[in-house]
Amino acid sequence: MNIKYEINRLKNEKDACILAHYYTLPEIQEIADYVGDSYYLSKIAKDLEQSTIVFCGVKFMAESAKLISPQKKVLFPNQEATCDMVNRVDMDKVKELMNEHKNGVLISYVNCSTELKAMSYTCVTSSSAQEVISNVKNKKIIFVPDKNLGGYISSKFPSKEFVLWDGCCCYHDNITSEQVTQKKLLYPNAKVLVHPECREEVRNLADYIGSTSGIIDYATKDAKDEFIVVTDVGILHELEKTNPDKKFYELPINCSSMKLINLQDVYKCLQDEEYEITIEGEISLKATEALEKMHKLARR
Ligand code: SF4
Numbered sequence: 001m002n003i004k005y006e007i008n009r010l011k012n013e014k015d016a017c018i019l020a021h022y023y024t025l026p027e028i029q030e031i032a033d034y035v036g037d038s039y040y041l042s043k044i045a046k047d048l049e050q051s052t053i054v055f056c057g058v059k060f061m062a063e064s065a066k067l068i069s070p071q072k073k074v075l076f077p078n079q080e081a082t083c084d085m086v087n088r089v090d091m092d093k094v095k096e097l098m099n100e101h102k103n104g105v106l107i108s109y110v111n112c113s114t115e116l117k118a119m120s121y122t123c124v125t126s127s128s129a130q131e132v133i134s135n136v137k138n139k140k141i142i143f144v145p146d147k148n149l150g151g152y153i154s155s156k157f158p159s160k161e162f163v164l165w166d167g168c169c170c171y172h173d174n175i176t177s178e179q180v181t182q183k184k185l186l187y188p189n190a191k192v193l194v195h196p197e198c199r200e201e202v203r204n205l206a207d208y209i210g211s212t213s214g215i216i217d218y219a220t221k222d223a224k225d226e227f228i229v230v231t232d233v234g235i236l237h238e239l240e241k242t243n244p245d246k247k248f249y250e251l252p253i254n255c256s257s258m259k260l261i262n263l264q265d266v267y268k269c270l271q272d273e274e275y276e277i278t279i280e281g282e283i284s285l286k287a288t289e290a291l292e293k294m295h296k297l298a299r300r
Pocket residue numbers: 058082083084085086111169170171172232255256257258
């Protein structure tokens with residue numbers, strides 16, 4: 001069986017569109033109709049013509065697509081693909097934090113559960129965070145769940161007070177300044193491109209800090225032809241495809257959940273139309289409101 005041919009056939013038969021994040025396997029990015037970062041994918045979902053979305057990434061992303069486009073059938077090919085940072089948030093402790101800081105407004109990184117989105121005033125992605133927060137009037141912000149992204153954003157808003165949840169992406173947080181410095185010694189002409197989920201000591205070594213799409217844009221437009229890329233290795237597929245004459249050096253950031261969905265999963269998902277994402281009731285309305293507010297406040 002030619003699996004790519006079969007996926008394409010089923011896609012047309014079932015009026016489906018495949019969305020994939022830049023951190024997924026190269027073969028998944030290749031069969032996807034649209035590849036992007038969380039912000040792009042959350043925006044595009046609702047404008048698609050097709051009635052079914054097959055979402056390749058991790059579960060919270062497929063849930064966001066469902067929230068933004070409730071009238072569509074959203075299928076998620078592998079239930080095991082969940083985000084470790086999202087799973088580690090203790091909702092009772094979030095409520096405690098909100099009680100402790102009653103004058104604060106809860107803002108969540110889009111990498112969080114639907115339940116947490118529903119409790120939030122708004123959400124942010126790494127590419128929209130600065131624009132969104134510059135349009136939030138409250139002085140005190142309770143930021144959940146990534147302390148590294150929260151720390152980075154807080155440095156841009158010295159007049160605001162940030163209360164940061166003590167969570168992080170274990171893959172990005174694992175990278176140290178020593179590892180980046182070692183790479184820099186090997187490739188002294190390369191520019192360092194860093195995702196804001198990395199620690200401050202790593203961000204301090206960056207020539208550019210930004211989201212996955214920001215990193216791709218920067219590397220594509222920049223005159224340099226060598227880059228040290230400090231985010232998930234999945235991004236190299238798009239970087240190398242778009243910039244065949246440039247060189248990219250990776251750090252050991254490789255999110256296993258993002259690599260779980262394979263071609264067989266996508267084929268089965270389309271064939272059996274599972275697993276369908278369902279989110280109902282008040283939680284769905286409130287979480288959608290937080291996501292829509294993000295798009296409104298980001299003003300793009
Ligand atoms: S890279 Fe980190 S934040 Fe993104 S899905 Fe994997 S564990 Fe979660």
